[in-house]
Amino acid sequence: MGDGAHIPVGIVGASGYGGVQLVRILMDHPHLKLAYLGGDSSAGQSFSDLYPHLDSRVEQVIEPIDLDKIAERCEVVFLSLPNGLACTMAPTLLAKGCKVLDLSADYRFSDLAVYKTWYGIDRTDEKVAETAVYGLPELYRDRISQAQLIGCPGCFPTASLLALSPLLKQGLIVPETAIVDAKSGTSGGGRQAKTNMLLAEAGGSFSAYGIARHRHTPEIEQICSDLAGHEVMVQFTPHLVPMPRGILATVYATLRDPGLVREDLLTIFTAFYRNSPWVKILPSGVFPQTKWACHTNLCYLGLEVDARTGRVIVISAIDNLMKGQAGQAIQCLNIMMDWDETLGLPQLAFYP
Amino acid sequence: MGDGAHIPVGIVGASGYGGVQLVRILMDHPHLKLAYLGGDSSAGQSFSDLYPHLDSRVEQVIEPIDLDKIAERCEVVFLSLPNGLACTMAPTLLAKGCKVLDLSADYRFSDLAVYKTWYGIDRTDEKVAETAVYGLPELYRDRISQAQLIGCPGCFPTASLLALSPLLKQGLIVPETAIVDAKSGTSGGGRQAKTNMLLAEAGGSFSAYGIARHRHTPEIEQICSDLAGHEVMVQFTPHLVPMPRGILATVYATLRDPGLVREDLLTIFTAFYRNSPWVKILPSGVFPQTKWACHTNLCYLGLEVDARTGRVIVISAIDNLMKGQAGQAIQCLNIMMDWDETLGLPQLAFYP
Amino acid sequence: MGDGAHIPVGIVGASGYGGVQLVRILMDHPHLKLAYLGGDSSAGQSFSDLYPHLDSRVEQVIEPIDLDKIAERCEVVFLSLPNGLACTMAPTLLAKGCKVLDLSADYRFSDLAVYKTWYGIDRTDEKVAETAVYGLPELYRDRISQAQLIGCPGCFPTASLLALSPLLKQGLIVPETAIVDAKSGTSGGGRQAKTNMLLAEAGGSFSAYGIARHRHTPEIEQICSDLAGHEVMVQFTPHLVPMPRGILATVYATLRDPGLVREDLLTIFTAFYRNSPWVKILPSGVFPQTKWACHTNLCYLGLEVDARTGRVIVISAIDNLMKGQAGQAIQCLNIMMDWDETLGLPQLAFYP
Amino acid sequence: MGDGAHIPVGIVGASGYGGVQLVRILMDHPHLKLAYLGGDSSAGQSFSDLYPHLDSRVEQVIEPIDLDKIAERCEVVFLSLPNGLACTMAPTLLAKGCKVLDLSADYRFSDLAVYKTWYGIDRTDEKVAETAVYGLPELYRDRISQAQLIGCPGCFPTASLLALSPLLKQGLIVPETAIVDAKSGTSGGGRQAKTNMLLAEAGGSFSAYGIARHRHTPEIEQICSDLAGHEVMVQFTPHLVPMPRGILATVYATLRDPGLVREDLLTIFTAFYRNSPWVKILPSGVFPQTKWACHTNLCYLGLEVDARTGRVIVISAIDNLMKGQAGQAIQCLNIMMDWDETLGLPQLAFYP
Incomplete structure (x- = not known):
């Protein structure tokens, strides 16, 4: 299928923010080429009608979702769809030989009962789900390199887990004291029009949501439990920041050894x-x-x-649509293809 | 109907931004009381579900729109609905003795052919429309005081006309040179969820829209023509500012007398x-x-x-939902009721 | 000094955000009148040069700070100055019979050693400081009503303590588990020009600061300790939100009784x-x-x-310059004067 | 000096926004390397103290400004300083064989009397100034390719002139009717802390400034006059948008031929x-x-x-720090070095 130099890639669910990030990254990626853009409600529209600033560079029209066609044209497929849809497509695409990277929650959970509890969706693809790898390369690089199916992490779990992992892995904190107070720009809510995401509503304001019940909680806990070697519960609270992009997670946990100082932890994190x-x-x-x-x-x-309270505080900052979504998916693909994992990804911000 | 001290007021279309401003202003108004909240899609909801911060003060449930009931309960009715609906309700309400203030475009035009051209809606209420007064008190205070039906001005026309009126009325400018470059916060687009009004889209960005075809153009021109005594065309361009509220209009026009200086015009405006x-x-x-x-x-x-170019530049700033909408409607009602026109209206900003 | 109907009030440090809020509130207050505006670097400027939107209503010129003059003209003095200055003025003003409300940190601490540790300023006014009352009316209404000197709370402590007080007072939480993750608009940083507070820097971005060392920590702890009846340490982390005004504090604590449910706490808070x-x-x-x-x-x-984790989470929202600063100072004064504590203060937001 | 593959580049005035953009662009440029960072007040600081996110990639310390050293180390020097300083350095650097690209206003004017009138600075480097080329490649590509000294355009003139040039060059508009209503993010004001640029002040608000007197006016007029073949005056009004980056210019002009339609002009612009x-x-x-x-x-x-009014309206959007400043400077250098003019410059936005 590929032309040697460029692997053909498909994106299903092209019109959303995950889709447009992927399209944009592909433009700069030396070994990937866009071979298919698929959508449901947006089928038939040209991509540049949705995102006119890309006009000169993207000529594709969004096509109806046809798994046969996709598998024919693409070696790699990114699924960027609402929860509960990827699990109806991935099995077929895998069977036809595609590598699949899913940006939804469908393949993030090793235990589908947890998925069902939090997402309310019944599943019949346990066999396939078992083969999925959680696409956080900093923790699961080796398994990702062998995978055909990646469950790409949520944006909040990415920011949270990169802060917590060295602490849990090294047994430095009391796991049940972990609190993640996370803040996100509004693009995390996707491109569908919702009243509470209007600039008129969310602009100039700050709020919490999903308190004690956000679906990223079990995802964070699953990986924390894996790292700690026993089941861990984490307090997770997301907030909405009046800005389009970016996540900052403020992570609190009580240190097991109150004698540890900042420099100790910096050394441990740097090594990790x-x-x-x-x-x-x-x-x-x-x-x-x-x-x-x-x-x-x-x-x-x-x-x-904080020597006074015996807590460590970690501040973690990512772009929710990049490291928190599309960028991390490409990072995973780079690893799956045995390429340098930085390939084709944007490196440093243009500040301010 | 009234209890002497408080005139009972109804708001039809209560769930939008016009509605919530009116509700909020009524709370501080010494002579008005909220007697009815009506809506279509929001009927049955309690107002405080939509706007929980008002919980403790607004107990009303939004009721289905029933003109008989409204007229029974209310002396004054504010219509805050999409264009084309007020004209189906106002005749009945007026016939039943209510004063009606319409926040849509339906009663802004003395010539319904202009309305039809720009809004694409056929009308059969010419007789009623003829009795409507354009609710810009600074120009039509006397007529407003006698009116039963007010067509409340659009937000952009309010900002534009207050800048242009002294110039046109005194014949100081060449009318056809008038250009209004206007900028609005996104609440001007209303509370309906639209993709382009999401914080993720409009945040951190600036754009123009409706260039050479925005519906506020004929409204501005109608009043300018009235002031100039002959037909005037105005160039009007609206823009979207990444903020919830506020309009700034930058108005350009060539002076007839190039010898006029800033202080001359300040004197004229102050007098006007x-x-x-x-x-x-x-x-x-x-x-x-x-x-x-x-x-x-x-x-x-x-x-x-600008002595170099011979132009006057007027900068006009309002709150699009107050002087540009609900506040001005209350100002009109104050005049209709022969009260002080400042009654019950918020006076000065809390800066910053 | 007063004219019976209106108590003459002075504001020292008039040019900052605390000053302009006080000036603005006084305009609407039925029993207060502005008798003096004082400043250091701004002396000689007319107030309306700094805040032109108030032009028509404030005629005062900012005068150099002269305690004799102030005491002569004013019954009540608000000090809105950088830390370490109020303590050089309040003793004199009090001696001359003024009531003093200080918006800085100078009179917030019952133990000046704590103040010295965190603020690095030596003090010689212990006697006067002992008479100061912490100006959080919801906790200290009675003492405020008897006070001549009020140490007005910081903005973060106000939001934090109103969330924590019922929990601590009733012994519902394990005090040392309390974590306050607080977020503020940038006006909290004051009106002095600082690079990191520029819109170009802080706009479209979110960050933490003062981690484990913010000066509002000991202030929160002092009151928490008072409520708990023993010394309490609180984890406090402030963040900067890209908006001008507002604070949201997310407060976490472990419940002593894991059987408590949300409704139990709502009842307790409502009663409190x-x-x-x-x-x-x-x-x-x-x-x-x-x-x-x-x-x-x-x-x-x-x-x-959160029944899973056994924690209570309280979300507290205030305006940092109102309930978090100037508004609360006026609320205290209302109590000191034996007026209704809502007098002259803005009641409900104009949303959105 | 160069190592063949990489031309050594110096940046004087490294700490401001122009400086950090240049540093960031250089990281991605295949033929340039950073050889010197100079500053005045920031001398001695490491660049990564000012911009910690670049830490891992920029090791330079900001050095005091020493023209001999700069010329020794660098083939190309970017001057990113307040107006009036570049003209004291460029002559020496040019004499020592450096190419100089100045981001200030010093070398934008062919007539230094105009510069003196608007900037109030006397100059003695007429001879050098005569050799400077206005660095707008779309108009002056050939002259730039031969130049040693570039006066890089202002941000507003760039956006304005790219909109106006085809119209003026082809004689399509009446020049004296040209009005540029321009809007900029606040980074256009630089990194110095100014009260009116604080997020607390400029956030959630919109305003005009420099009305009829902004210094970019004569710069726009100079090039417009050059294109029109006779002296042209342009009405220019800048505005401040509550966002960090970006300029949108709305340009109005009366068409000479009222029969022209949108598609005619699109064809002309595309060809131009x-x-x-x-x-x-x-x-x-x-x-x-x-x-x-x-x-x-x-x-x-x-x-x-607008067929009704006979005007053309052009909307022009740029990034004020890229095409409006540092990016355009690199584009000029690419041309001076006979490289592809897109080399090393960021190509397409990551939306939203």
């Missing part, structure tokens, strides 16, 4: 991520703002130890 | 608006920002003469 | 604040956004219990 | 810019938003003809 080009541990006393990560695939981490 | 408590002429060299007018019924005007 | 007109407990399942409180003196509280 | 890779003429009926150009060197142009 020494082979992870997309994670930047900030110097002592420096903490990120979301804009530093904007339009890049980077995660910036800043650390503090 | 000497009995208009809601228009503030700023001191020489001072120009408004929209936030000064935010949440108030004020219009701030700043003036400049 | 039954005589507090400025605190609104939201209905079950409703959580505030900051804009609901904007330009008002209200605090909105929303509650959740 | 057929060799200009950084200018995108949008399809009929499509108009840009600033975010499309954000972080890219592109200029998007959308056109409308």
Whole structure:
């Protein structure tokens, strides 16, 4: 299928923010080419009608979703659809030999009972789901390199887990004390028009939502439990920031050893991520703002130890649509293809 | 119907931004009381479900629209509906003795052919429409005081006309040179969810729309023509500002007498608006920002003469939902009831 | 000094945001009148040069700070100055018979050693400081009514303590588990020009600051300790939101009794604040956004219990310059004067 | 000096927004390398202290400005300084053989008397100034390719002139009717802390400034006059948009031939810019938003003809720090070095 130099790639669910990020990244990727754009309500529209600024570079029309056609034309398929749809398509695409990267929640859970509890969707593809790998390369790089099916992480779990992983893996914190207070720009809500996401409503204001019941909670807990070696519950609260892009997660946990200082943890984090080009541990006393990560695939981490309270506080900043979504999916694909995992991904912000 | 102290007021189309502004203003108005909230899609919902911050003060449930009931309960009715609906309700309400203030475009035009051309809606209520008065008190205070039916001005026309009126009335400018470059916060687009009004889309960005074809153009031209005494065409371009509220109109026109200086015009404007408590002429060299007018019924005007080019430039700032919509409607009602026209309206911004 | 109907009031440090809020509130207050505006760097400027939108209503010129003159003209003095200055002026003003309300940190601490540790300023006015009352009316209404000197709370402590107080007072939580993750609009940083507060820098971005070392920490802890009856340490992290006004505090704590449910706590909170007109407990399942409180003196509280983790989560929203600063100072003064504590204060937001 | 593959480049005035954009662009440029960072107040600081997100990639310390050292180390020097400083350095640097690209206003004017009138600075470097070329490649590509000294255009003139040039060059409009109503994000004001540029002040608000007296007026007029073949005066009004980056210019002019339609002008614009890779003429009926150009060197142009008024309206969108400043400077350097003019410059936005 490929032409040697360029692997043909399909995107199903092209009209949303995940879709347009993928399309945009593909333009700069040296080994990938866009071979198919598929959608449901947007089928028949030319992509440049939806995103006119890309006009000169994207000629595709969004096609109806036809799995045979997709598999014929594409080696790799990104599914960027509402929850509950990918699981009806991935099995077929895999059977036809495609690599599949799903941006929804469908393939993030090793236990489909958890998925059903939180997402309310029954599933019959357990066999396929078992083969899926959670697409957080900093934790599961080896398994990703062998996978045909990736369940790409949610945006909040990405920011949260990159902050928590070294702490849990090294047994440095009391797991049940972990609190993730996360804040996201409104593009995290997707491109569908919702009243509460209007600039008139959310602009100039700040609010919490999904308190004690957001669906990213079990996803964070699943990986934390994996790292801790036992079941872990995490307190997770998302908030809406009046800006289009960016996530900042403020992570609190009680240290097991109250004698640890900031520099100890910086050393541990730096070692933990020494082979992870997309994670930047900030110097002592420096903490990120979301804009530093904007339009890049980077995660910036800043650390503090509060000797008074015995807690560690980690500040984690990502772009919710890049490292939190489409960029990370491409990072996974780079690894699956045995390419450098930074290939074709935007590197550093244009500040301010 | 009234209890003497408080006139009972109804609002049809209560769930939108016009509705919630009216509800909020009524709370502070000493002589008005809310007697009815009506809606179509929102009927049956309690108002405080839509706007929980008003919970403790508004107990009403939104009722289905029933003109008989409304007329029974209310002396005054505000219609805050999409274009083309007020004209199906106002005749009945007027016949039943209500005063009607319409926030849509239905009763803004003295010539319904113009309305039909720009709004594409056929009308059979010419007789009623003829009795309507354009609700810009600074120009038509006397006629408003006698009216039973008010066509409340659009937000852009309000900002534009308050800048242009003294110039046109005194014959100071060449009318056909008038250009209105106007900028609005996104609440001007209403509360319906539209993709282009999402914070993710409109946030951190600026754009023009409706270029050379926005429906506020004929409305501005109608009043300008009235003031000039002959037909006037105005160039009007609206823009979208990444903020919830506020309009700034930058108005350009060529002076007939190139010898006029800024102070001359400040004197003329000050005299023109000497009995208009809601228009503030700023001191020489001072120009408004929209936030000064935010949440108030004020219009701030700043003036400049460019001796090089022979043009006058007027900067006009209002709150699009107050002086540009609901506030002005209450101002009109104050005049209709022979009350002080400032009654019950928010006076000065809380800056910043 | 007063004219019977109106108490003459002075504001020292008039040019900042605290000053302009006070000036603006005084315009609507039925029993107060502005008798003096004082400043240092701004002395000699007319107030309307700094805030032209108030032009028509404020005629005062900012005068150099002269305590004799102030005391001669004013019954009540608000000090809105950088930390370390109020303590050099308040003793004199009090001696001359003025009531003093200080918006800085100078009179917030019952233990000046704590003040010295966190603010680095030596003090010689212990005697006077001992007479100061912490100006959070919902907790200290009685003491405020008897006070001559008020240390007005910081903006973050106000939002945090109104969320924590019922929990601590009733012994419902394990105090040392309390975490306050707070978010503020940038006006909290004051009106002095700082690079990191530029719209170009802070706009479209989100960040944490003062992690584990913000000066509002000991202030929160002092009151929490008072409520708990023993020393309490609180984890407090402030964040910067890309908006001008508003604070949202997300407060976490572990419940002593894991059997408590949301409705139990709503009942307790409602009872706790039954005589507090400025605190609104939201209905079950409703959580505030900051804009609901904007330009008002209200605090909105929303509650959740996470039965999985055994924690209570309280969301608290205020306007940082109103209930978080100037509005609360006026509320205190209302109480000191034995007036209704809502007098002259803005009541409900104009949303959106 | 160069190592063959990479030309050594110096940046004087490294700490401001022009500086950081240049540094960031250089990272992606295949033939340029950063050899010197100079500053005055920031000398001695490491660049990554000012911009920590670049930490891992920029190791330079900002050095005091020493022209000998600069010329020794660099083939090309960018001057990004306040007006009036470049003219004291460029002559020396040129004499020592450097190519100089100045981002200030110092070398934008062919007539230094105009510069003196608007900038109030006396000059003694007429001889050098005569050799400077105005760095707008779409108009002066050939002269730029031969130049040693470039006066890089202002941000507003760039957006304005790209909209006006085809119209003036082809004699399609009445020049004296040209009005440019321009809107900019606040980074256009630079990185110095100014009260009116605080997020607390400019956030959620919109305002005009420099009405009839902004210094970009004579710059626009100089080039318009050059294109028209006679002296042209342009009405220019800048506005401040509550967002960090982006300029949108709305340009009005009366057509000489009222029979021209939109498609005629689109054809003319397309032809005019057929060799200009950084200018995108949008399809009929499509108009840009600033975010499309954000972080890219592109200029998007959308056109409308108002048959009613006989005017053409051109909407022009750029990133003020890219095409409006640093990006355009690199584009000029690419041309001076006989490289592809798109080399190393960011191409397409990551929307939203």
